[in-house]
Amino acid sequence: MAPVEVKYTQIFINNDFVNSVSGKTFPTLNPATSKKTCDVQEGDKADADKAVRAAQDAFKLGSAWRRMDATGRARLLNKLADLIERDREYLVNLETMDNGMTVMNATGSVMGCAKFLRYGAGYADKLHGKVVPLDGDYFCYSRYEPIGVVAAIIPWNFPCLLTGAKLSCALTVGNTLVIKPAEQSPLTALYIASLAKEAGFPPGVINVVPGYGPTAGAALTGSMDVDMVTFTGSTEVGRIIQRAGADSNLKKIHLELGGKSPNVVFADCDLDYAVEMSHWGVFLNSGQVCCAGTRTFVQEDIYDEFVRKSKERAEKRVVGDPYDVKTEGGPQIDQDQLDKILELIESGKKEGAKLMCGGQRKGDCGYFVESTVFSDVTDDMRIAKEEIFGPVQQILKFKTIEEVVERANATTYGLAGAVFTRDIDKALTVANTIRAGLIWVNNYGLFSPMIPFGGYKMSGVGREGGEDGFKEYCEVKTVVIKVPQKNS
Numbered sequence: 001m002a003p004v005e006v007k008y009t010q011i012f013i014n015n016d017f018v019n020s021v022s023g024k025t026f027p028t029l030n031p032a033t034s035k036k037t038c039d040v041q042e043g044d045k046a047d048a049d050k051a052v053r054a055a056q057d058a059f060k061l062g063s064a065w066r067r068m069d070a071t072g073r074a075r076l077l078n079k080l081a082d083l084i085e086r087d088r089e090y091l092v093n094l095e096t097m098d099n100g101m102t103v104m105n106a107t108g109s110v111m112g113c114a115k116f117l118r119y120g121a122g123y124a125d126k127l128h129g130k131v132v133p134l135d136g137d138y139f140c141y142s143r144y145e146p147i148g149v150v151a152a153i154i155p156w157n158f159p160c161l162l163t164g165a166k167l168s169c170a171l172t173v174g175n176t177l178v179i180k181p182a183e184q185s186p187l188t189a190l191y192i193a194s195l196a197k198e199a200g201f202p203p204g205v206i207n208v209v210p211g212y213g214p215t216a217g218a219a220l221t222g223s224m225d226v227d228m229v230t231f232t233g234s235t236e237v238g239r240i241i242q243r244a245g246a247d248s249n250l251k252k253i254h255l256e257l258g259g260k261s262p263n264v265v266f267a268d269c270d271l272d273y274a275v276e277m278s279h280w281g282v283f284l285n286s287g288q289v290c291c292a293g294t295r296t297f298v299q300e301d302i303y304d305e306f307v308r309k310s311k312e313r314a315e316k317r318v319v320g321d322p323y324d325v326k327t328e329g330g331p332q333i334d335q336d337q338l339d340k341i342l343e344l345i346e347s348g349k350k351e352g353a354k355l356m357c358g359g360q361r362k363g364d365c366g367y368f369v370e371s372t373v374f375s376d377v378t379d380d381m382r383i384a385k386e387e388i389f390g391p392v393q394q395i396l397k398f399k400t401i402e403e404v405v406e407r408a409n410a411t412t413y414g415l416a417g418a419v420f421t422r423d424i425d426k427a428l429t430v431a432n433t434i435r436a437g438l439i440w441v442n443n444y445g446l447f448s449p450m451i452p453f454g455g456y457k458m459s460g461v462g463r464e465g466g467e468d469g470f471k472e473y474c475e476v477k478t479v480v481i482k483v484p485q486k487n488s
């Protein structure tokens with residue numbers, strides 16, 4: 001595994017790679033070295049508008065895409081998954097180079113992308129409407145229809161996986177798509193676009209416009225011709241996107257946002273297992289995971305032992321070259337994230353949390369941070385309230401189940417949570433009372449196309465994954481037909 005040659009750096013519209021209208025480009029860096037990988041064509045409003053027109057044309061009544069059977073869409077999705085699997089080694093190397101994630105994580109991201117597409121392929125011909133037993137002399141049915149042109153705005157933390165999630169949800173049910181990848185990591189989405197063409201998707205069904213959020217992204221979210229925006233990213237930008245929808249055509253807005261998820265560890269758990277799971281719950285992908293368990297609540301009887309073991313585990317975590325298969329943690333994505341994480345670590349020290357290990361930048365090449373563990377963390381500290389998005393574990397102490405549920409819910413977020421215990425009553429009480437979209441019992445971080453994923457409160461609006469995920473990308477139409485006489 002090693003850096004690879006970049007094949008596609010242009011904007012993808014109507015199955016063609018083209019330069020930006022302005023002629024501008026932007027650099028993408030390798031986070032492990034902080035050096036430039038290549039320049040990418042920079043999409044702006046003119047390019048976003050072109051891509052939206054292409055997606056509108058592909059969605060016109062009578063078009064190849066609109067006339068295609070659901071089984072035809074399924075075949076294309078499966079074919080694209082086949083091509084991703086064929087080129088997985090290249091894609092894994094590209095994802096690692098562009099994002100800095102370890103090759104192990106990149107393998108999960110690339111194979112997760114293919115898995116999302118296959119899950120969609122399996123569902124495409126199973127989206128049934130209903131016959132409604134309406135009162136009166138009527139025959140009534142409902143059907144799910146695609147919404148139209150969907151703009152998908154993607155963050156940098158799992159570029160390939162999240163591109164796959166949005167492709168699968170939008171295309172399975174028959175929409176067309178304009179993807180705006182994150183400016184930090186646009187390369188795998190462009191390569192997947194080339195595979196979509198090879199798979200045989202009609203022109204305009206999938207378009208990819210790399211560029212910056214306030215320009216290319218805002219042109220899509222503010223467009224009168226985009227019917228839905230699906231956004232994964234920060235709560236702050238989610239709010240801007242809601243506003244852009246309201247200020248334009250009131251398009252449907254689906255938001256997958258940030259989190260500060262509670263992980264509740266009771267004294268009766270399997271301690272070593274809970275320490276290991278809680279470690280991965282925070283440190284996976286260098287902490288750059290929206291559903292990371294960044295508030296680890298540990299019951300007082302085992303608190304000291306849990307802290308000691310968590311420190312030992314974090315000190316053993318291998319951070320370094322993301323291409324080495326032994327590496328557990330790569331760099332952060334960029335200088336801004338590095339600065340933000342170090343500033344939050346400083347705030348933790350100043351506010352009285354006990355730094356057990358780490359706390360510094362690691363080396364001076366690339367954007368690495370030492371594996372950091374804080375104990376004696378209290379709910380009012382910034383590190384217990386703000387999303388850090390870095391390799392920093394906060395361990396808080398609790399006494400009773402009532403207390404921990406109340407404290408776990410005392411947040412503006414509600415994306416995920418977990419509970420570790422051998423007592424089924426405690427497990428179910430916590431699982432059913434934490435206000436979050438996904439709860440893990442005696443595991444942390446299992447993610448699959450088969451499960452609905454999304455947030456309560458300021459962690460999001462709507463769901464992606466599972467049957468609910470496909471329905472999120474549909475309109476429901478009801479047809480009421482007068483009949484001469486209805487009989488039971």
Ligand code: NAD
Pocket residue numbers: 153154155156157158180181182183211212213214216217218221232233234235237238240241255256257258259289290291387389415455459460
């Ligand atoms: P971000 O919000 O800064 O950027 C995400 C995307 O939005 C990028 O493509 C960016 O270019 C675009 N964008 C920025 N400003 C925009 C604007 N004004 N209009 C339109 N688009 C704009 O997020 P990020 O830093 O890339 O990712 C990290 C965040 O994503 C974290 O908060 C994390 O929790 C969240 N996240 C959530 C999930 C989830 O499923 N809930 C998954 C992964 C990441």
